[in-house]
Structures are given as C-alpha cells and as structure tokens.
Amino acid sequence: MKTSENTMLVTGGGSGIGRELARRFNALGNTVIVVGRRLETLEATIAGRRNMHAMVLDVEDPEAITALADRVVAEYPSLNVLINNAGIMRREDLTRTRDLHDSEQTVVTNLLGPIRLTNALTDHLVNQPDAAIVNVSSGLAFVPLSSTPTYNATKAALHSYTVSLREQLKGKIEVIELAPPAVHTELNPASRPAHAMPLDEFIDEVMALFRGQPTPREILVEQVNFLRWAERDGHFDQALEMLNAH
Ligand SMILES: NC(=O)c1ccc[n+]([C@@H]2O[C@H](COP(=O)([O-])OP(=O)(O)OC[C@H]3O[C@@H](n4cnc5c(N)ncnc54)[C@H](OP(=O)(O)O)[C@@H]3O)[C@@H](O)[C@H]2O)c1
Numbered sequence: 478m479k480t481s482e483n484t485m486l487v488t489g490g491g492s493g494i495g496r497e498l499a500r501r502f503n504a505l506g507n508t509v510i511v512v513g514r515r516l517e518t519l520e521a522t523i524a525g526r527r528n529m530h531a532m533v534l535d536v537e538d539p540e541a542i543t544a545l546a547d548r549v550v551a552e553y554p555s556l557n558v559l560i561n562n563a564g565i566m567r568r569e570d571l572t573r574t575r576d577l578h579d580s581e582q583t584v585v586t587n588l589l590g591p592i593r594l595t596n597a598l599t600d601h602l603v604n605q606p607d608a609a610i611v612n613v614s615s616g617l618a619f620v621p622l623s624s625t626p627t628y629n630a631t632k633a634a635l636h637s638y639t640v641s642l643r644e645q646l647k648g649k650i651e652v653i654e655l656a657p658p659a660v661h662t663e664l665n666p667a668s669r670p671a672h673a674m675p676l677d678e679f680i681d682e683v684m685a686l687f688r689g690q691p692t693p694r695e696i697l698v699e700q701v702n703f704l705r706w707a708e709r710d711g712h713f714d715q716a717l718e719m720l721n722a723h
Contacts, residue, residue: 478609478651478692480684481506484555488536488594489563491518493662494613497680498560503529510549510556513563536563536590537582546597557605559598561591562613562655566628566665580627587631592638602650609651611696612639616658616704620716625668632656643694653694655683658701670720674700 485502489495490511496518503509503526511519512534519531530553534545549556564587567579591612602608618636621629636654643652659673682698697705707716 478558478611478653478687479607480687483558483607483609484508484510484553485558485560486510486512486549486556486598487560487562488512488534488590490522490531491515492522493664493676494657494660494680495560495562496522497676498562498683499523499529500526501680501684503527507558508553508555510553512545536594537585539589539593542590542593543597546594546601550598550601555605556598556601557608558611559595559602559609560611560613561594562611563590564613564628564631564664566625566668568624568665568668569626571626583627583631587628588634588638591635595642599650603646607651608649609653609692610642610646611653611655612642614639614654614656616656616701618656620704620707620713620720622668623721625665651692653692653696655696656701656705657683658698658704672700674698 485507487495487499487509490499491513495511499509499511499522508528510530510532511522512532513519514533514535516531516533523529523531532545535541565583567583569579595610612635614635615632617629618632639652639654646652657679659670660679661669661673661676679698683696686693686696704716707713
C-alpha cells in the first residue's frame with residue numbers, strides 16, 4: 478500500500494487507534510477523512526491539521542452508511558483507501574439468559590459495519606489506482622477473551638471475511654488486516670490487561686509495518702504474534718489460559 482498521497486477514510490477516527498492512524502497518515506502527506514458518532518472528538522482529531530476532514534457517521538445505520546459513502550465519493554473523488562477501524566467491546570455474562578442488546582450491537586458495529594461500508598464503496602474503489610482496504614480485527618480473533626464473547630466472535634468473523642475479500646479483489650484492491658494486541662485506548666478499559674501496549678508505541682510499530690514494500694497482508698506487531706499464531710504453533714491452550722487467568 479502506498480503510504481503517502483492517498484485519500485483515506487478512517488472510521489472511529491475520533492479516538493484511540495483510529496485517531497492516531499489518521500494523524501500519522503496525514504503527517505505522511507495523505508488527505509484523511511475521519512468519521513464516527515461524536516463530532517466533537519472528530520474535530521479534536523483534525524484540529525490545526527491540513528487536509529483532514531470530519532464527518533458524522535453511525536456505522537450501525539445502513540442508510541447513513543450509504544449516504545456517507547455517496548457524500549465522500551462526491552466531495553473527495555480521489556478516495557482510494559478505506560480503514561474500517563470503528564468497534565465496540567462489551568463484557569457479557571453467558572451463564573444466564575440475558576438481554577441480547579450488547580451482543581446484537583457488537584455484531585452490527587464490528588462485523589456488519591465493515592461489510593456494509595466496504596460494499597458501499599467497492600464500485601468506487603475498484604476504479605481507483607492504488608486502492609486499499611484495511612480491516613482492524615484483533616488478537617482476540619485468534620484466542621478469545623471469554624468475558625467478551627461476541628466481540629471475539631465478530632473479530633474472528635472479520636478475519637475470515639477479510640481473507641475472502643482479499644482473494645476476490647486480488648489485482649483490484651489491496652486488502653490488509655490490522656490485528657492489534659491489547660493497547661491503551663478508550664475501548665473497554667475494564668477488560669484491558671496490565672501488559673497492554675502504550676498507544677504511541679503500538680502506532681510506531683504499525684506505521685513501520687505499513688511502510689514495508691509490499692505491505693504485509695496482515696499488520697502484526699510483535700506483541701500480538703503469541704495470539705495470532707497460537708494454534709499453528711501449538712500453544713493455543715496455554716494462550717487461552719494465560720489470557721483468561723484472573
Ligand atoms: N485497544 C485495544 O486493545 C484493541 C485491541 C484489538 C483490536 N482493537 C480494535 O481497534 C479498533 C479501534 O479501537 P480503539 O482501541 O481505538 O477503541 P476506541 O478508542 O474506543 O475507538 C473506537 C472508535 O469507534 C467509534 N465507534 C464505535 N461505535 C461506532 C459506531 N456505531 N459508528 C461509528 N463509529 C463508532 C468510536 O467513536 P464514537 O463513539 O464517536 O462513535 C471510537 O472512536 C476497534 O475495532 C477495536 O476492536 C483494539
């Protein structure tokens with residue numbers, strides 16, 4: 478993937494990983510549009526920076542996704558990179574019958590959100606030079622944290638979907654998966670382990686990997702490899718136990 482002179486759309490760009498990715502890519506000479514539900518946090522992301530723009534989008538709303546995609550393509554016809562980063566993480570107690578609102582919202586945001594936004598932009602992106610889609614999954618796609626079951630499941634599904642997307646779009650759009658380990662952000666601080674990476678350190682490593690030519694199809698910082706390759710390397714049970722030991 479090219480790392481400069483792109484026009485990029487970043488979901489969840491008002492905080493955490495999305496905000497830092499948006500700012501770092503902008504600093505490398507990219508035009509970046511950040512989207513999310515809260516305009517004030519998006520405006521804080523872009524404040525004082527050139528070639529950064531903010532638009533409100535709730536990725537739970539399919540009509541809003543279509544409208545946003547149409548608007549972005551009309552206002553920024555050079556759009557060539559989509560980063561599906563927005564996500565939520567909720568704790569869920571599976572030991573009793575419960576209200577499934579959190580489960581359903583997690584599936585709609587973390588899985589249907591990227592599927593719908595990618596779909597809305599595919600006809601545009603396939604005709605763009607140097608087009609790329611980056612889907613942000615998680616190390617928990619590969620070894621689950623049992624207290625956040627639907628979250629893990631959506632990330633495992635997003636991993637699988639991304640593999641199919643890459644195969645179908647081969648030669649047309651570069652498809653990259655970014656699977657972070659635990660990182661210090663606003664995402665469910667109650668589930669964050671003590672060894673979570675500082676955000677700056679994580680983004681430094683991620684940007685170095687993005688600069689690799691060709692860009693790896695999976696952006697994996699060193700700390701996530703233990704989870705990413707647990708099954709292949711024969712330490713899945715050990716990883717599951719370590720992750721879930723409280
Ligand atoms: N931090 C970690 O440890 C970690 C580890 C692995 C993977 N990840 C993944 O990294 C991505 C970014 O998470 P983060 O850690 O940076 O957490 P974060 O700071 O909470 O950021 C999540 C972003 O998603 C946006 N978002 C949530 N629901 C949305 C919706 N319905 N429509 C539009 N935007 C929405 C939020 O903005 P609004 O609230 O303003 O909408 C927020 O800016 C997520 O996909 C997460 O699963 C994080």
